[in-house]
Amino acid sequence: MSVAQTVSIPIEEQPGAKGMVVASLSGVTKRYDDVCALNNVNLNVRSGELLALLGPNGAGKTTAIKLLLGLAKPTSGTSRIFGGDPRDPVTRLRIGAMLQVAKVPETLRVREHIDLFSSYYPNPLPRKETLAQGDIADIQERKFGDLSGGQKQRVLFALALCGDPDVIFLDEPTVGLDVEARRILWQEIRKLVARGKTILLTTHYLQEADELADRVVVINKGNVIAEGTPAEIKSRTAGRKIRCMTRLANEAVRALPGVVDVRQDREAIEIQASDAEAVLRELFTLDAHLSGLEVTRAGLEDAFIALTQEDNNLAGARR
Numbered sequence: 001m002s003v004a005q006t007v008s009i010p011i012e013e014q015p016g017a018k019g020m021v022v023a024s025l026s027g028v029t030k031r032y033d034d035v036c037a038l039n040n041v042n043l044n045v046r047s048g049e050l051l052a053l054l055g056p057n058g059a060g061k062t063t064a065i066k067l068l069l070g071l072a073k074p075t076s077g078t079s080r081i082f083g084g085d086p087r088d089p090v091t092r093l094r095i096g097a098m099l100q101v102a103k104v105p106e107t108l109r110v111r112e113h114i115d116l117f118s119s120y121y122p123n124p125l126p127r128k129e130t131l132a133q134g135d136i137a138d139i140q141e142r143k144f145g146d147l148s149g150g151q152k153q154r155v156l157f158a159l160a161l162c163g164d165p166d167v168i169f170l171d172e173p174t175v176g177l178d179v180e181a182r183r184i185l186w187q188e189i190r191k192l193v194a195r196g197k198t199i200l201l202t203t204h205y206l207q208e209a210d211e212l213a214d215r216v217v218v219i220n221k222g223n224v225i226a227e228g229t230p231a232e233i234k235s236r237t238a239g240r241k242i243r244c245m246t247r248l249a250n251e252a253v254r255a256l257p258g259v260v261d262v263r264q265d266r267e268a269i270e271i272q273a274s275d276a277e278a279v280l281r282e283l284f285t286l287d288a289h290l291s292g293l294e295v296t297r298a299g300l301e302d303a304f305i306a307l308t309q310e311d312n313n314l315a316g317a318r319r
Contacts, residue, residue, distance in 0.1 A: 028077035096165035106145030121163030134158025206301035
C-alpha cells in the first residue's frame, strides 16, 4: 500500500473560502531528543471541513496540533495557519482549542471561566450561547474543581468556542462523556461545521470520526499512512468483516488470500477481508462444517486497525 500524503499549496484565496487550505504542515519533522514524533509530514486542513486526525497513542497527533497552534516549533519544515505564523497574536484571535493538556483554575466558577476566556477575543459569543453550546447552563454557578470529568470536558469545549473562532482544534473532546452527552456534543460539532467553521478533531472513538468527519488522516509512528473520506478509507483497506465458526486454525485462515486480519471472538472468529467473496469460497472448500456465518461491511475501526497493523508489519520487515 502506498503512503498517502498531500502537498501543501499557497493560501491565495480570500480567507473563509470553502475548501481553501487554512492550516498546513509542510515537510514537517519534529524531534524530541532522540525521539522522532513527526517524520516529514504534509498535512492540509481545508476551510469548512471537519478533518479527523487518527492514530494510536504516541503516533504524533498531539504534536501536530501543538505545531499548528504555535505551541511548539518544527525541527524542520513549516507550520502555517491562515497563511502566517501560528504564533502571531492576530492569528490566535481566530483560533479555538480544546486540548487534553489544558488546565484552568479549579476555584473559578464556570460562568467566570466563560467571561474570562471571552474577554480575550474581539467579538466573542454571548455567554448564553456559549453555555448552550457546551450544554452547561445548569452548572454555570459551580466551581470548575467541583465538576465531574464529563462536566469538565463540556466546559473546556465551551471555552474553545466562546471566541467564535474560524478554526477549532478538538483534541479528544468526548473523553469521559457518557453516551447521551457524547451525542449532544456531536450535534453541536455538526452545527459548527454547518456554519462554515473548520475543525481538526483527534479521537480514539472511531465511530465518532466515522459519524463526523469529511476527511480522515491516519498517522502512525510519526508518518501519514492514509488519507481520504471515511468511505474511501474503509473501502481501500479492510473491505468486509466475516464472522463464522470453523474447524480451521486461526493461522490457517490468516494465510488465505484476501484475509487482512483474524481474531477470536468467543466460539467464533472475525475475519477482516479485502476480498470477502474469495475468502468465503476458500472457507467453504476447506471446511464443510462452517457455520454461524455473518458478513458485514467493515467499519472505520476495522480499517484503522488493518492500516496500522500493515504499517507496523512493513516497518518490522524493513528492520
